[in-house]
Amino acid sequence: MERSWWNYELHKRKIVSFSLLLVFLWSLTSINWNKDLFHSGGLNTAKQIGAAIFSPDLSNDILLLALESSLTTLSYAVAGMSLALVIAFFWGILASGVLFSISKNNRYVKRFFRGHLGFMRAIHELVWAWLFVASIGLSPFAAIFALAIPYGGILGKIFADMLEDVRTEPIKALEAAGAGKWQTLMYGYLPMVRASIVSYAMYRFECAVRSSAIMSFVGIGGLGYQIQLSLDDLQYNQVWTFVFFLIFLVLLIDMWSNFLRNQLTSVNRAIKQLKTSVFLMILLLIGSWLSIFTIENANLSAVFTKENLHYTIQFFKGLIGIGEDQPAFLSSESWANALSLTWETLLMSIIATGFATIAAIFTMVPAARNVADGSLTLAKKWHGWLSFGMVRSGYIFTRAVPELIWAMIIIFVFKPGILPGAIALALHNYGILGKLLAEVIEDLDSRPIRNLASCGANKIQILLLGVLPATLPRFLTYILYRWEVIMRTTIVVGFVGAGGLGQQFKLSMSFFHYTDITLFLFFYLVLVYAADFISEKVRLVIK
The missing domain is CATH 1.10.3720.10 (MetI-like)
Known part of the structure; x- marks a missing residue:
């Protein structure tokens, strides 16, 4: 009789765990573990940064600046998420295939939209931001579009998966009663995934706030921009003030998300409280877009101009090497470096x-x-x-x-x-x-x-x-x-x-x-x- 230790099915999880541990230990050998890992005075800098966490700068000017920066970060996150939800709704429905009859051609349509969603979410939002800045210039819409595309891809994929996993019995009952595809979507699929969609969308909103904070790297203001400036000026106390504001913002959204999830899954729903949350969402959405157009001076018409179209075309020509004598993707040295x-x-x-x-x-x-x-x-x-x-x-x-x-x-x-x-x-x-x-x-x-x-x-x-x-x-x-x-x-x-x-x-x-x-x-x-x-x-x- 074969010994149980050599039974792969019985011990496959241990084998995978041990293999992952070995891969991790092997990866550590790629680092030369010595004092050269640190900057000269790096350990002292670490002590200063660590000590500053207990004495953040709470002066009125810094607190006011942190509050203004928090509102900027929140505005970009809300604007980006609002567009992401629009993308996710339409692409998610098309990628789920619930509107199509089962056929070979419709499977291709489903794969096409899932491929779109996969590409959108594969590239990090900050990379999208760099690409948009290079093509349309330093506009608030560069950051908003950069947030909308990957988050739309992530939410769209989750939305499509949720729609596919809906129980078929209620849908078949609606179809038997004569409901069409759009009616089954509106009265069958969407009500059954509503709570899960809201819950996951709120989680992604929390992530979008963090992503909005790092848009400072392409010239957009907000908490990330202030953190970057404070680090450059070695003002570590101010750094932690802005970091704590970011943490507080994320915590508020997390608590709001938990509240909404409990209300949507509760048998005895507090309708009044839900209406308050919906009203707050609408207010936040309107306020954020007003801030983008007034305080940030965003101009959508300025994005879609002949000049920006020219720069965009030139940028994409540059990416594929048109007009360049030796494109990097035709150089063996560049491939070796990459x-x-x-x-x-x-x-x-x-x-x-x-x-x-x-x-x-x-x-x-x-x-x-x-x-x-x-x-x-x-x-x-x-x-x-x-x-x-x-x-x-x-x-x-x-x-x-x-x-x-x-x-x-x-x-x-x-x-x-x-x-x-x-x-x-x-x-x-x-x-x-x-x-x-x-x-x-x-x-x-x-x-x-x-x-x-x-x-x-x-x-x-x-x-x-x-x-x-x-x-x-x-x-x-x-x-x-x-x-x-x-x-x-x-x-x-x-x-x-x-x-x-x-x-x-x-x-x-x-x-x-x-x-x-x-x-x-x-x-x-x-x-x-x-x-x-x-x-x-x-x-x-x-x-």
Whole structure:
């Protein structure tokens, strides 16, 4: 009889976990671990930045500036999300195929729109911003369109998936009663996905606020712009003032999202409270667009001019190498350089995912509510809720700050390279991953864990023998999802000197080497699609 240890089906999750760990450890060998990693005086700078967190600048001028910058950041996020929702609604419906009859041609239409959504979300919003600035100039609409396209792609894909997963029984009942395709959509599909769509849209709105903050990198004002200026002036106390305002903004949206989710899923809905939220959404939408057109002096007609059309055509001609004697994509040296940078970017994503995962695993147990209140381990201790509050606050703090802002701070301590980029990516994703893993523990069947606890197992034994075996499939799924996101974001941290494709992409934009940009974008998309493909295949293995 074959020994169970060699049964692949029985141990495939352990094999995948061990393989991922080996890949992470191997990636660490790409870094030369010595004192040269730090700037001269970098450790002292780190101490100064860390000390400043406890004494943010609370002067009236800075607080007023932070408030104005928060409103600017919020306005761009709302404007971008409003366009993203329009894109997501129409593209999501077409990509779901619910309006089509089952046929070969309609499957092609569905794939066509899903391909569109995939391309839109594959490119990071800051890369879209660079491309729009290069084609239509430094207009507020460059930032708004840059937010709308990737978020429209993400929301559209989720919307299409939700529509496809709707139970068929109510739809068939409507069709049997004589309802057409549009009627089944309006009275069948949409009501059943409404709560999920609102919940996910609010989560993406929270993300859009963070993305709006980093649009300062292409010349757009807001909290990110003030953080960048304060860092350049070495005003670390002011840096943390603006960071705390950003965190507060994200927290407000998160609380609003939780409130809406509870109201939409409640049997006894508070109609009055829902109406208040809808009114607030409309007010926020109108106020944001008014701010864009008045305070930011946006002019849509100025975007669609013959002059901008000329620049756009010239930009795209440059991307494909028209008029250039030696395009980068026809140079073997350029390909070799791009391949090297792609390899660096891949390593950065693996290191970042590994750092975030390790930190999340070591903190997820005290961050779970059923551990804090003692219901899981049958050991209620006075410090349970204290540990819970500290760890969860850390999660909120790290994930509320965008990766680029973390990179802007860390690059003051470390020399340019893949390590500061990996740390910046890990810090942001640690907060997200830790929260997700802690929620997995909260959803656990508590009986096996209680049996271990009653036998005298300590927290490490509970983690290794109870929590990890029961939660490993979902842990691996979340880790792989975050790797996909990190891969998409690696190019962004390179904009501040964190190495990889992003650093050279920014330089090529600055020196108008457009064919280099085309080559870097090609390899960037290859990485993003490869991460999606590998992640999907591994998830199928561990199911």
